[in-house]
Amino acid sequence: MSREDLSLSEARRIALAAQGFDRPRPSVRVDARHVRRTIRQLGLLQIDYVNVLVPAHYQPLFSRLGTYDRTRLDALVYRRREFTEQWAHEASIVPVERWPLLRYRAETQDRRIRALSAFLQQHPRYVERVLREVRARGPVTADDIPAPVGAEGRRGREWGWTFPKVALESLFVRGKVAVADRQSNFARVFDLAERVLPTEQYARTVGRAEAERELLRLAARAHGVGTAGDLADYYRMSVRDARPHLDALVAAGALRAVRVEGWREPVFLHVEARTPRRIAAAALLSPFDPVVWYRPRVARLFEFDYRIEIFVPRAKRTWGYYVLPFLLGDRLVARVDLKADRPGRRLWVQAAYIERGCEPDTVAPSLAAELWTMAAWLGLDAVSVGRRGGFARRLAAQVRASPR
Numbered sequence: 001m002s003r004e005d006l007s008l009s010e011a012r013r014i015a016l017a018a019q020g021f022d023r024p025r026p027s028v029r030v031d032a033r034h035v036r037r038t039i040r041q042l043g044l045l046q047i048d049y050v051n052v053l054v055p056a057h058y059q060p061l062f063s064r065l066g067t068y069d070r071t072r073l074d075a076l077v078y079r080r081r082e083f084t085e086q087w088a089h090e091a092s093i094v095p096v097e098r099w100p101l102l103r104y105r106a107e108t109q110d111r112r113i114r115a116l117s118a119f120l121q122q123h124p125r126y127v128e129r130v131l132r133e134v135r136a137r138g139p140v141t142a143d144d145i146p147a148p149v150g151a152e153g154r155r156g157r158e159w160g161w162t163f164p165k166v167a168l169e170s171l172f173v174r175g176k177v178a179v180a181d182r183q184s185n186f187a188r189v190f191d192l193a194e195r196v197l198p199t200e201q202y203a204r205t206v207g208r209a210e211a212e213r214e215l216l217r218l219a220a221r222a223h224g225v226g227t228a229g230d231l232a233d234y235y236r237m238s239v240r241d242a243r244p245h246l247d248a249l250v251a252a253g254a255l256r257a258v259r260v261e262g263w264r265e266p267v268f269l270h271v272e273a274r275t276p277r278r279i280a281a282a283a284l285l286s287p288f289d290p291v292v293w294y295r296p297r298v299a300r301l302f303e304f305d306y307r308i309e310i311f312v313p314r315a316k317r318t319w320g321y322y323v324l325p326f327l328l329g330d331r332l333v334a335r336v337d338l339k340a341d342r343p344g345r346r347l348w349v350q351a352a353y354i355e356r357g358c359e360p361d362t363v364a365p366s367l368a369a370e371l372w373t374m375a376a377w378l379g380l381d382a383v384s385v386g387r388r389g390g391f392a393r394r395l396a397a398q399v400r401a402s403p404r
Contacts, residue, residue, distance in 0.1 A: 004258050006267075010275055011225050011260045012301055012330045017274045018224030019291055020064045021281040021327070030068035035076060038064050039083060043222045043234070044092040045073075046288040047085065049186045050310065052322045053340050054378060057093055059286035063327075067377045078181045084197065085179040085188075088235055089293065096201050099175075101215055102235075104208040106174050119166050123148070130167040131176060139180045139191045142168055212237060213245040217254050217270075222290060224273040225258070226297065227265040233294045263300055279330040282366045284338075284374060292325055292332075304332040304355070320351045320388075326367050333358040334367055334391060340378055347375035351388035352395045360391065364398035372402055 006014070016022065020041050026034055038061055039045060048056035058070050073093075077083045083093050086102050094102070119127075126148050134140055145164035161169065168190050171177040178196035181189035194202050206214075219234030220226065232242035246268055249255045255268045285292050287308040292298050298306050306325060309317040320337025327333075337351040349371065354360055371383045385396035 004256075006225065006258055006260045006269075008261045008301070009330065011263075011267075013277075013279055014224040014269070014273050014275050015226075015301060016279045016281065016291070016327075016330055017276050018222055018270070021279055021283070021291075022274065022276045024280065025064070025066040030065045030072070032072050032076060034065050035061055035068065035072050036082065039073075039076075039093065040095060041222070042290055043218050044088045044094045044098075044290075046089050046290075046293065047091040047093060048288050050322070051340075053324075053338050055186070056286045056288040059284075060289050062374070062377055063283040063285055063289060066373060074182070078179075081196065081198070087173065089233075089290075090236070096198055098218075099178075099197055099201050100204040100206045101211040103175050103206065104211050119170050123163075123167070126163065127167045127170060130164065131171055134168075134171075134177055134190060134192060138195075139189045140168075141183065141187050141189050143187070209245075212241060213248060216242055216245050217249055220249070220255055220268055220270040221272065223270075225260065225267060225269045227263065227267055229265070230294060230297045231268060233297075234290070281327050281329065282370055283327045284324045284336070284370055285327055285332075286324065287322070291327070298332075302332045306332075306335075319353065323351075326363070326370070328363060328366050331355075331358070333363050336367070336371075336395075337388070340380060341384075342380075344382075344384075345380050346382040346384045347371060347378065347380045349383065349385040349392070349395065349399075351386060352391040353389045354391040354394075360394045364391075364394050365402070367395060368398040368402040371399060372404060 020038055042060065045057040045060055050056065058073060061068060061073065077085070077093055082096060084096050084099060086092060086094050086099055087105055088094050088098070088102055130145055133145055137144070142162060142165035145168070147163040168177060172179070172190065175193055177190040178193040179188050180191040180196050183189060215235040215237065216231055219231040222234060223230055228239050228242055228246055231246065232239045246255065250257055250268070254271060256271060258267050258269045260267045292306060295306055298304050304325065309319060309323065310321060319335060322339065323335050323337045325332045325335050332355065334352065334354045336349050339348045339350055341348045354363055375381070375383050383399050385392055385399055
């Protein structure tokens with residue numbers, strides 16, 4: 001093929017290399033340098049506290065680094081403050097220098113921001129009062145702030161949040177407050193943004209056009225290769241807004257227009273993207289991992305039909321409640337419905353499925369080894385495989401035979 005054409009296999013290898021799967025996990029103890037480098041390569045970690053397995057933002061680091069101390073991530077975000085929480089893909093952890101790039105979101109018509117803006121307009125005096133409380137008291141949670149008289153215990157229709165919670169989130173979206181910490185129950189602790197962020201980042205102003213263009217460049221670097229829709233989704237931008245910026249990035253030499261085998265849409269390749277000869281990864285991927293979070297891209301890139309079924313009624317689920325794809329080499333070869341059974345101290349595989357055309361005798365040993373590694377990382381003593389799914393029996397036998 002010419003340089004302007006990529007095979008599907010090449011596109012997969014480019015994408016996985018951009019996401020850090022082109023190198024083995026560290027052979028030494030994972031430290032803050034590994035965690036820092038990985039987050040910066042991805043650009044962000046999507047936050048989700050569904051705790052059926054482990055809060056989702058911890059898992060992309062495990063997928064790439066293996067066993068690591070989760071408190072290292074917490075320290076980098078809430079103690080060293082090299083990273084911060086911000087609305088990016090969704091609620092995310094991002095490098096602090098991304099804060100100015102994301103500030104323009106307060107002016108967008110995103111559904112979430114429209115709802116919060118409506119609250120600001122309806123209750124301006126109360127929101128100002130909450131801001132004064134934060135300024136005077138320092139770090140606070142929603143529970144520390146009194147509700148307006150007559151609204152005690154009331155919750156808004158949009159998310160079921162209390163008045164203090166909505167007020168603080170509105171101020172957060174507007175960049176007035178930032179997340180200073182998380183409590184043991186995962187509740188956000190807010191403080192004035194100017195007291196949380198480095199002065200140079202808090203004071204820095206970036207126009208919307210410049211911010212969108214830079215975010216798309218960062219998305220292209222993190223994806224390696226992708227369509228306009230793929231790249232726009234990374235930081236939750238509309239494709240209509242993204243297209244002129246992508247054309248400008250091509251004109252500037254930051255991206256190249258290419259074609260990928262079987263893809264109908266125009267494709268953009270980051271100029272620094274690498275195409276390794278092979279990918280030797282073996283990793284379980286969170287449903288919120290950047291490799292799989294945009295389902296149309298997963299279908300095109302891996303020929304893998306994937307959705308998360310947390311909000312699907314149990315009787316209507318196809319695969320399970322919290323299903324993780326298993327990456328082996330450059331293919332998604334299986335999926336498992338996982339649960340951390342903490343009282344029983346076991347990693348429970350509630351269902352296991354292998355993808356069509358994949359060899360069970362090749363997949364089972366690698367998946368079993370990864371399940372044991374994950375169990376140890378989560379402080380669990382056993383791996384238990386249920387009976388649901390066509391791959392369950394073969395995987396259960398391999399789990400029993402695998403060295404601990």
